[in-house]
Amino acid sequence: MTATTERSAPRRGAVTALYAGNARAVVGRGLVATRSSNWVVVISGFVEPIFYLLSLGIGLGAYIGTVTDAGGHEIPYAAYIAPALLAVSAMNGAIYDSTWNVFFKMNFGKLYQGMLATSLGPLDVALGEILLALFRGAVYGVGFQIVMQLLGLNLSWTALLAVPAVVLIAFGFAAIGMGITSYFRTFQQMEWIFIVMLPMFLLSATFFPITVYPEPVQWAVMALPLWHGVELVRGLTTGVIEPVMLVHVLYYLAMVVAGLFFTTRRLRALFLD
């Protein structure tokens, strides 16, 4: 233990209490720890939307035939639901990682307590953990998009832009998932996340357009995050680019900011009183 360390001088000022600019150390830790994760759970989360695509898109789609997209083109039913399931895939990956994993670390493990005894700040921890969840969501999403490409369901070159869109969707869900989870202390509270997620998955224009609903219900669906993701990705993979996409992007950016804000605040309250 020689005292020859070159220390990178810690930054000064009020913000340093929150952020040491070292979220990568948290990400690095997560990647090493991934090895010990439950691979059955990881793979099942990825495979689930693919099963939906095969059964509903290919199977049910054979009966339905084609549907009309937002641009007025006739497209196969599978190509209609595939982008929605792509958004779901990114959401699943991000939510799995940022909810249960985080819940256990917050309430049962002492990982964050240990991290925050170092020069890391709560924003480093929040950002690092959210980036990890985002990473899982993005891996799911890109994997799913490769499947779509193989099945010929990417109808336009703009489908390439769905890759960053999926990353953004994963980022938004990871941030909001961790933000909400950080306030939950019991398993019952955690159940609420999944009670909300199931109807959101089924109703957010995933399998049919929301125009089938009465107007108030349409507004309710449009308030949910997944609908914005589905619309954004569907526009990109089918090649119908509209200005409203900017609203979808802003919605997700707002989720990212809100998630980071609340997670940081909560970590600070829990571990740095």
Added chain:
Amino acid sequence: MTIISATGLVKRYGEVAAVDGVSFEVAPGESFGLLGPNGAGKSTTMRMIGAVSTRTSGELRVLGLDPDQHGPEIRSRLGVVPQQDNLDTELRVRENLITYGRYFGLPRRLVASRADELLEFAQLADRASAKVDELSGGMKRRLTIARALINDPRMLLLDEPTTGLDPQARHILWDRLFRLKEQGTTLLLTTHYMDEAEQLCDRLVVVDHGRIMAEGTPASLIREYSTREVLEVRFGSEHNAVAAGRLAGIGDRLEVLPDRVLVYASDGEAALVEVTARGLQPLTSLVRRSSLEDVFLRLTGRSLIE
């Protein structure tokens, strides 16, 4: 320059003052102890010094800085061994050290070589790729101490370092900590074990209900608050109080505990002769030297471990 200086330090949770006006100073290279029962405010004091808890009032300087203003800076120069191990169970032994070093923003090459040195120091070199859960309690503690040293800290904060360990594991740990002390590392430790305080602390404060009851070296505290020797006599739980009534005047002072009577005297054997001379037949008797336990009993009227 002092490493820690606390003046009138207070931490309040609502109405309850966990730390209620504590003042002390620690010099570089010193080994300083906070001795007191559970709930005395030791851990809260440690958390404020470790810059993970803000103070309600009072003055505090750690390494010359105010922890409320310079949290990350102070934390980067401390090593912390918390009361309960918080090792990363998803990582293996050596990975724990490397990852922790990375939290301080240290380069990977540096932490990797330091991790190997520290595994040697902690006598865990042959366990480098073991899972944390496979380690014994003593090994986990040593790994936690090794981890606390990864950033080459100016000072080590140890909260109840050997609580819950078996005697052999405690002695191994004390030996490691003593080596650090010899190398000049400043140690700040809390404990409710007397023998631990006597082994490791150059100087200590006795804390109870968030306040400092006394301060000094272990030897000076014993000199000041206790006699040289103690005679412990047992008459059976029914009879201790009655017998104590007939012991008045023997030694300097009596302390009646539920299971025994303590007679404080400079010569314990002489005191025992007097006890039997008064016609009392203790079931068992023991003469020992005074310890910090007796100091604590004198200061608070209570035992340390309840």
